[in-house]
Amino acid sequence: MVDATIFILSLVFLLTGCVRPQTESLHSGNHHLSMTVDGRERTYILHVPPAARQGQPLPLLIVLHGGGGSGQKMQRFLGFDAYADERGFYVAYPDAYRSSGQRAAHWNDGRGTEATSGVDDVHFLLEMTAEIDRRVPLDEGHIYVTGASNGGMMTYRLGCETEGVFAGIAPVIANIPQPIIETCAPAAPLHFLAVNGSTDPLIPLEGGAVCENIRSGCAGGQVISQAESVGRFAAANGCDPVPQSVNLPVEVEDGTFVEQQTYANCADEVQVRAYIVHNGGHTWPPRPPQLPAAGAQSGNLDATRLIVEFFFPVR
Numbered sequence: 001m002v003d004a005t006i007f008i009l010s011l012v013f014l015l016t017g018c019v020r021p022q023t024e025s026l027h028s029g030n031h032h033l034s035m036t037v038d039g040r041e042r043t044y045i046l047h048v049p050p051a052a053r054q055g056q057p058l059p060l061l062i063v064l065h066g067g068g069g070s071g072q073k074m075q076r077f078l079g080f081d082a083y084a085d086e087r088g089f090y091v092a093y094p095d096a097y098r099s100s101g102q103r104a105a106h107w108n109d110g111r112g113t114e115a116t117s118g119v120d121d122v123h124f125l126l127e128m129t130a131e132i133d134r135r136v137p138l139d140e141g142h143i144y145v146t147g148a149s150n151g152g153m154m155t156y157r158l159g160c161e162t163e164g165v166f167a168g169i170a171p172v173i174a175n176i177p178q179p180i181i182e183t184c185a186p187a188a189p190l191h192f193l194a195v196n197g198s199t200d201p202l203i204p205l206e207g208g209a210v211c212e213n214i215r216s217g218c219a220g221g222q223v224i225s226q227a228e229s230v231g232r233f234a235a236a237n238g239c240d241p242v243p244q245s246v247n248l249p250v251e252v253e254d255g256t257f258v259e260q261q262t263y264a265n266c267a268d269e270v271q272v273r274a275y276i277v278h279n280g281g282h283t284w285p286p287r288p289p290q291l292p293a294a295g296a297q298s299g300n301l302d303a304t305r306l307i308v309e310f311f312f313p314v315r
Contacts, residue, residue, distance in 0.1 A: 070095055094124070144166060192233040286300075
């Protein structure tokens with residue numbers, strides 16, 4: 001991995017320096033882009049909202065796909081673009097690296113079990129963020145990351161290992177990989193939101209083996225618990241150690257209900273919040289599961305809308 005301190009400082013200078021580089025004029029809509037990082041061609045989709053025509057800096061949301069997925073699939077599946085067009089923010093959908101011998105793309109999320117464990121995806125995603133900032137004017141204090149499953153664990157890794165670039169992260173159906181917990185040092189302030197299923201058969205809520213009984217298409221490895229994962233970010237932000245919990249009203253009688261956990265008294269007005277979909281599986285609610293053994297979906301939470309309203313509230 002590159003020297004993180006030198007690289008992050010140079011990236012922060014780029015994003016927040018006094019002299020702003022010339023940006024391109026990208027029309028609204030989707031742009032399929034590529035760049036070379038560490039000698040590898042990397043690809044991503046950048047969705048530009050109509051508000052970009054006004055030329056003012058806009059926030060950015062980065063969306064990371066799960067193992068075996070793609071940025072294009074996340075764009076079609078989750079519905080972030082409609083919110084981006086309505087509220088005025090860019091959305092980037094990067095692709096994990098897949099070599100010619102790999103069947104599917106996976107992020108190097110820190111478990112140490114991925115075929116891409118030699119790929120520095122932290123470096124790539126920081127470089128991509130800087131590249132987007134050269135192409136369009138970003139609101140540099142409002143750059144956020146979310147992701148699902150393998151992408152959710154990669155989201156956690158970015159929160160653990162970067163400083164001064166991202167204003168918030170939202171991992172979904174993921175916990176912190178066990179091998180990186182000792183070096184996980186979130187830099188405050190960092191807004192945080194997490195969504196987990198209580199009966200997720202791939203990422204156990206209480207931590208342990210990933211995909212313990214599901215080997216097809218899964219790299220395995222170990223994660224810590226949801227409580228420890230969220231707690232690491234609550235502590236970094238100076239929040240109360242015990243969350244205030246409340247069960248949200250049940251809107252759909254599908255056997256699931258949602259517990260909202262709020263960590264109060266965080267420093268710098270940071271928000272740290274977690275949602276547990278009880279009896280929910282390895283799904284991005286309310287979307288259906290992508291794997292046969294992923295468990296139950298829930299109609300009692302819309303994770304896409306939740307993330308948008310958390311990071312981009314209507315003022």
